[in-house]
Amino acid sequence: MILIDIYILILGLCLGSFYNVVGLRVLEGESLISPPSHCPSCGRRLSFIDLVPVFSYALLRGKCRTCHSRISPLYPFVEASTGILFLLAFLFAPSLSDMVVGWLLISILMIILVTDINKMMIPDKIMVFFFILFFIFRCFVRLEPWWDSLLGMGVGFGLLMLIFLVSRGKGMGGGDINLFAVMGLLVGTKMILLGFFFSTFYGALIGMIGMALGKFKRNKPLPFGPFIALGMLTAYFFGETLLDLYLDLFLW
Ligand SMILES: [Zn+2]
Structure with a gap:
């Protein structure tokens, strides 16, 4: 059972990371697929080590590796919240359909949090x-x-x-x-x-x-x-x- 919990937490963290991208790119009128993720300040293409939800932010202490410009704490917050809330909905929803409703609700809310803030x-x-x-x-x-x-x-x-x-x-x-x-x-x-x-x-x-x-x-x-x-x-x-x-x- 604990393995399923961890799996769902990771799924939520990754989706949270994706929701950051969706929010930011829709605001900029960019496509979701290209160009690949890059630092908004220096334009350096991000590699795997920059893109691990929450951990990258902690590891890089909230700064870009190349230009050292600050990364907003909103992004790791959205990643962590999506992960934790997905897990809570999985653990406490009274039925499968209630859990799916929760996941859908969390998803729309996390994306608008990025665009609205x-x-x-x-x-x-x-x-x-x-x-x-x-x-x-x-x-x-x-x-x-x-x-x-x-x-x-x-x-x-x-x-x-x-x-x-x-x-x-x-x-x-x-x-x-x-x-x-x-x-x-x-x-x-x-x-x-x-x-x-x-x-x-x-x-x-x-x-x-x-x-x-x-x-x-x-x-x-x-x-x-x-x-x-x-x-x-x-x-x-x-x-x-x-x-x-x-x-x-x-x-x-
Ligand atoms: Zn940079």
Whole structure:
């Protein structure tokens, strides 16, 4: 069993490394295959030793071997998170289809983390890809009832649109709306509602702490992607438990 765990952790680490590449290359409008991976500063082609997830970053102490320019800690973070979260979904998902939903959710969230933190963008190209993928997945692995996917998509879209209109587009962009709609298709109504609740909760909490500490400026928008990732993962891993707890406490 432990061998399977290690195998899944490595699979997640490698996919995380790939998701960094996807996020960065889609932002730059580059192809995913060519040119081969290179240092963005000096252009040196990366070899195997530069490309081992997490370990390369630690070994090279976060710097390019040739030009010594700093590599963002976001990349090993995305690699490690993808690996660990894939393993957690494997260990704790109640069924195989729940595990696949978790892996798909982690994948879309890690890619948008890279694009949103780098350029405050959630590219349409990535959303269209995942929309098609989730749609096909939900044709074969249906929610109960089957139309809960469509309702989840509508609810995800509607909630974010509402925030967008009320806040007059501040702090929330079209990309965030698309992301919630696409995720709603995958996870259904209940989970997208929980994810929305946790995302806005984290956003408000961290926004308030940041402003109190003078770290954030009121008029400078923050990328909402990290809060969405945190919120959706909370909903996926703890949503049911927290909802039951809440219902037990307040409805009895
Ligand atoms: Zn370099």
